[in-house]
Amino acid sequence: MKKYLIALILNIIIWNFILGTYNMFPKTSDDLTFGRHFISDAKIVNRIEGNAVNYTNNYGYLDDDFIKEEDNIIILGDSITEANQVRKEEKYVQRLEAKWEGKGIDLKVHNFAVAGKNAADYIYFGPKYLEEFNPEYVIIQLTVNDILDSFHPYNNNIYIDEQSRLVPYESFSTLFKYKNEFTTMNPLFYNTYVKLKSYLINRSNQQGIRLRLLQKDIDQYNIIDEKKVNFVLSKLKEVYGEKLIILYFHNISLEEQYNGQIDDDIYYEYYTFIKQYCINNQIHLIDTTYSMLTHFNKTGKLINGFVNHRIGTGHLNLEGHRVVAQVIDDYFIQYIEDRWVQNN
Amino acid sequence: MVFSSVDFILFFSILLYILYLIKDNVSKKKVILFSSLFFYGYWDYRYLLLLMISIVVDFYCGRKIFEEDSERKQKYFLLISIFVNLGLLGIFKYYNFFIDSLNVVFSGSLKNLDLILPIGISFYTFQTMSYTIDIYRKKIKPEKSFLDFAIYVSFFPQLIAGPIVRARQFLPQLKNNIELKRENLEIGFQIFLFGLVKKLIIADRLGYYVDSVLKNYAYYSGWTIGLAIVSFTIQLYCDFSGYSDMAIGLGKMLGFKIPVNFKLPITAINISDFWSRWHITLSRWLRDYVYIPLRKKTKYKMKYLVLLFTMILCGLWHGANWNFVLWGTYLGIWQIIHFQINKRKKFRLPTFLAWLLTYFLLNVSGAIFRITNISMFIDVFKRIITGEPGIAWIYPPIIPLLIVFAIGTWLRKKNNNRYPIINLNTLSGAFVIVFVIFAIFFWNPTTLNPFIYFQF
Numbered sequence: 001m002k003k004y005l006i007a008l009i010l011n012i013i014i015w016n017f018i019l020g021t022y023n024m025f026p027k028t029s030d031d032l033t034f035g036r037h038f039i040s041d042a043k044i045v046n047r048i049e050g051n052a053v054n055y056t057n058n059y060g061y062l063d064d065d066f067i068k069e070e071d072n073i074i075i076l077g078d079s080i081t082e083a084n085q086v087r088k089e090e091k092y093v094q095r096l097e098a099k100w101e102g103k104g105i106d107l108k109v110h111n112f113a114v115a116g117k118n119a120a121d122y123i124y125f126g127p128k129y130l131e132e133f134n135p136e137y138v139i140i141q142l143t144v145n146d147i148l149d150s151f152h153p154y155n156n157n158i159y160i161d162e163q164s165r166l167v168p169y170e171s172f173s174t175l176f177k178y179k180n181e182f183t184t185m186n187p188l189f190y191n192t193y194v195k196l197k198s199y200l201i202n203r204s205n206q207q208g209i210r211l212r213l214l215q216k217d218i219d220q221y222n223i224i225d226e227k228k229v230n231f232v233l234s235k236l237k238e239v240y241g242e243k244l245i246i247l248y249f250h251n252i253s254l255e256e257q258y259n260g261q262i263d264d265d266i267y268y269e270y271y272t273f274i275k276q277y278c279i280n281n282q283i284h285l286i287d288t289t290y291s292m293l294t295h296f297n298k299t300g301k302l303i304n305g306f307v308n309h310r311i312g313t314g315h316l317n318l319e320g321h322r323v324v325a326q327v328i329d330d331y332f333i334q335y336i337e338d339r340w341v342q343n344n
Numbered sequence: 345m346v347f348s349s350v351d352f353i354l355f356f357s358i359l360l361y362i363l364y365l366i367k368d369n370v371s372k373k374k375v376i377l378f379s380s381l382f383f384y385g386y387w388d389y390r391y392l393l394l395l396m397i398s399i400v401v402d403f404y405c406g407r408k409i410f411e412e413d414s415e416r417k418q419k420y421f422l423l424i425s426i427f428v429n430l431g432l433l434g435i436f437k438y439y440n441f442f443i444d445s446l447n448v449v450f451s452g453s454l455k456n457l458d459l460i461l462p463i464g465i466s467f468y469t470f471q472t473m474s475y476t477i478d479i480y481r482k483k484i485k486p487e488k489s490f491l492d493f494a495i496y497v498s499f500f501p502q503l504i505a506g507p508i509v510r511a512r513q514f515l516p517q518l519k520n521n522i523e524l525k526r527e528n529l530e531i532g533f534q535i536f537l538f539g540l541v542k543k544l545i546i547a548d549r550l551g552y553y554v555d556s557v558l559k560n561y562a563y564y565s566g567w568t569i570g571l572a573i574v575s576f577t578i579q580l581y582c583d584f585s586g587y588s589d590m591a592i593g594l595g596k597m598l599g600f601k602i603p604v605n606f607k608l609p610i611t612a613i614n615i616s617d618f619w620s621r622w623h624i625t626l627s628r629w630l631r632d633y634v635y636i637p638l639r640k641k642t643k644y645k646m647k648y649l650v651l652l653f654t655m656i657l658c659g660l661w662h663g664a665n666w667n668f669v670l671w672g673t674y675l676g677i678w679q680i681i682h683f684q685i686n687k688r689k690k691f692r693l694p695t696f697l698a699w700l701l702t703y704f705l706l707n708v709s710g711a712i713f714r715i716t717n718i719s720m721f722i723d724v725f726k727r728i729i730t731g732e733p734g735i736a737w738i739y740p741p742i743i744p745l746l747i748v749f750a751i752g753t754w755l756r757k758k759n760n761n762r763y764p765i766i767n768l769n770t771l772s773g774a775f776v777i778v779f780v781i782f783a784i785f786f787w788n789p790t791t792l793n794p795f796i797y798f799q800f
Contacts, residue, residue: 007774015782195785 077141081113095325126239143249245284383500391462402472406486425476429469441664464504475511492518501594507605507625532596539589544788547582553739566731577710613698615678652676
């Protein structure tokens with residue numbers, strides 16, 4: 001028994017070192033190229049919206065072919081923007097383009113979003129995007145995925161080094177250098193927690209109680225690490241420079257009288273922090289929150305998914321895509337006018 | 345219930361505790377039988393009926409074959425046993441395959457049966473058939489105790505994915521007292537962990553890479569696809585042999601000896617050598633019950649045809665799909681070529697080159713095994729051979745995994761394929777075992793991946 005106790009203590013020390021130094025199996029950026037690599041004639045059937053047939057372009061995105069010579073805007077984001085269950089012409093990206101065509105604005109908008117991607121990916125692939133596509137503007141859609149996967153201090157799967165690289169794919173020495181940079185929790189405890197949590201979530205998926213557990217799980221994320229958020233945002237700014245425009249989605253919860261209100265949980269802290277950061281550092285921010293809230297309270301029409309009293313979670317429905325296209329349009333028209341005034 | 349799941353660990357711990365409490369041997373056997381049926385029924389209790397049919401029919405037929413004096417009647421009962429077992433296999437595993445093939449050939453529209461393949465059916469039907477055939481051949485006597493026979497067929501460690509245990513290997517063990525010995529528990533536990541490492545850390549990680557690349561092979565470069573194919577061969581080996589190791593370990597913990605199913609097949613120096621190392625219990629089954637009887641009944645000149653037929657059957661055993669038929673044919677042809685070269689003795693490759701060539705042939709066979717669609721198979725190899733440009737990607741964990749696998753294989757070869765058993769009563773032993781448990785806990789994939797051989 002004594003031998004096993006010593007063996008256990010020794011292992012705790014060693015595993016603390018191993019897990020803290022090199023998280024062997026990072027969960028982001030499965031491959032080092034951009035784009036979702038669908039088989040070219042992949043068909044995705046959506047049960048809610050009807051059939052949406054998705055075809056990928058020459059870069060593997062659910063979009064039209066990309067032509068470098070045109071004035072392009074690329075939109076990076078996760079499943080909210082990718083919207084693979086929505087017919088192409090109804091996605092906010094295509095709606096926006098149609099609006100601009102009507103107004104004589106000659107900008108092509110490209111949906112380069114891929115489900116599950118987050119800020120770390122946009123930083124990592126940034127130079128590649130700029131070199132390959134040379135866009136006029138880059139709109140980066142941020143939401144809960146980014147908070148959980150890129151900004152959150154408990155997530156030590158992603159390290160971004162000084163050259164804006166994801167560290168797990170780089171040298172051992174860089175890993176070692178950054179090993180505790182963004183992690184406030186003991187690596188062994190963190191990994192044990194993550195393993196047990198994933199096990200419970202997987203089991204609860206089978207038992208059909210996923211939502212409740214997920215909610216409980218999300219509630220435990222109650223720490224905001226300003227240093228990490230600052231770092232990630234500064235990297236985005238550094239990589240994309242003046243071309244960067246952030247499009248932010250924040251949760252809205254439903255009150256008893258069928259009124260929407262802004263959530264005041266930990267995500268709200270992230271939301272206000274990110275907003276403030278953008279103001280302080282002159283980063284363009286398109287905030288969808290108030291427009292979506294006003295739209296809901298005024299029309300009573302839901303904008304997106306509905307999970308545990310939160311109407312602002314889940315993917316956008318057709319109404320949501322309409323609203324978001326309008327919000328971006330309003331912002332851009334103002335922005336273009338301001339630039340015109342500045343230049344003249 | 346998968347061996348690598350928390351459910352199974354809980355189930356097995358409770359079973360061990362109950363066996364520890366019970367003193368009476370018959371009660372222990374009843375507990376083992378009940379646990380085995382529970383284990384099988386946990387997946388789908390309705391298919392317990394098929395297992396029970398196989399147990400009852402073969403127990404009865406075995407006795408009748410032994411009791412009957414006339415050879416005609418013995419043959420009659422043997423045929424009933426074979427008919428029931430192959431009938432179950434035919435309906436549940438091959439019916440839809442044959443109907444689909446007939447529909448393609450004759451442009452027909454015969455309907456498929458809406459059936460799920462009962463897990464482990466290919467293993468336990470082969471096991472029970474060997475029992476009645478051996479009685480018919482007077483190699484063994486029928487089992488008197490129904491309880492013992494039912495345990496033999498349904499013994500949970502090897503029920504779902506083998507090894508295929510012969511009656512003469514297993515039934516005599518049930519005549520001894522079932523005792524939980526500390527030494528057996530220690531050794532069995534280590535073998536079980538060894539299998540878990542193979543499955544969870546090596547096979548499942550490689551599987552992630554293989555699936556990602558082959559799912560979208562059209563986007564990846566030739567050498568990335570090549571690496572995925574090489575990874576699949578190792579994944580398949582670690583997945584299947586990992587399961588066999590776990591079965592052997594579990595059996596050992598309960599005091600039973602289950603035969604070895606793999607002898608480092610990746611080190612084979614020709615295809616015949618490979619078959620003496622890969623899924624040994626199946627290849628011996630096919631040798632004893634298909635190849636040798638057919639050889640005896642056919643002319644000498646036909647021996648290669650018989651071999652080819654056996655190999656095609658072996659392929660078909662693995663799955664009801666044309667790619668498995670092709671897989672068996674491919675390996676059969678290479679075996680025939682090897683026999684021909686060997687017979688002339690004019691030309692012999694140095695061991696390393698022979699291994700390299702065999703390894704290459706095995707990777708091609710792995711691709712046939714993995715890719716069920718013929719046109720995709722051709723596309724994949726076209727991309728590899730022409731070195732088609734595309735995304736070049738190595739999933740970082742596979743490099744250390746392949747290195748660990750290569751070193752592990754080399755060490756086991758040096759150690760005569762013995763399991764790496766350590767003394768758990770020393771501090772170093774305790775340290776290693778806790779380290780392995782930590783490694784399995786932290787490095788196992790979050791989602792549960794079923795064993796590849798479950799589908800057979």
